[in-house]
Amino acid sequence: GEHQHTRVKLYYARTNKNLATRQMMQLERRDQFLRRVHVNARKKAEAVLKKPTGHARTQKRKNPLSVPFEDSEPLPYTAPEEHHHLSHSQNYSHHVPSWLKEHCDDPATKNFWPKLQSHLLGRLIHPELSSDGDEFTPQERAQIILRNDRIYFHKIFRVNFTTYDVR
Incomplete structure (x- = not known):
């Protein structure tokens, strides 16, 4: 509810106000993509840390x-x-x-x-x-x-x- 409304307001502020809905959808997709990249990077880092080290x-x-x-x-x-x-x-x-x-x-x-x-x-x-x-x-x-x-x-x-x- 309230969190989503705040996000919409933040996205709207980042648009140039022409075709704002389309620009806001692009921003949302970009955020989702970056979130997935972040989660995958964290999983890879955890996998590397779990590997045996040194001797x-x-x-x-x-x-x-x-x-x-x-x-x-x-x-x-x-x-x-x-x-x-x-x-x-x-x-x-x-x-x-x-x-x-x-x-x-x-x-x-x-x-x-x-x-x-x-x-x-x-x-x-x-x-x-x-x-x-x-x-x-x-x-x-x-x-x-x-x-x-x-x-x-x-x-x-x-x-x-x-x-x-x-x-």
């Missing part, structure tokens, strides 16, 4: 240690002064203890955890040096803690470097 997706893929080509991972602008840049996304990860358990027979995983800890500790303490990390004690390596025991992998790794073509 749940990686567990179902054939190769869980790669980012699918069709997935995008935005990487904002990187200043040329920065040596490298990685995305802050945590969409793709793998649980390290589970991965080590799955690949316990693989010779490449022998002493993987202490080697990873030594590597990370060496890069944190001496970022400019490159060593094998044998100089760290088990107590020092125990200081390296991965949040939720996860390693995150990314689609894009940007490295800035300068070359001089001297021919």
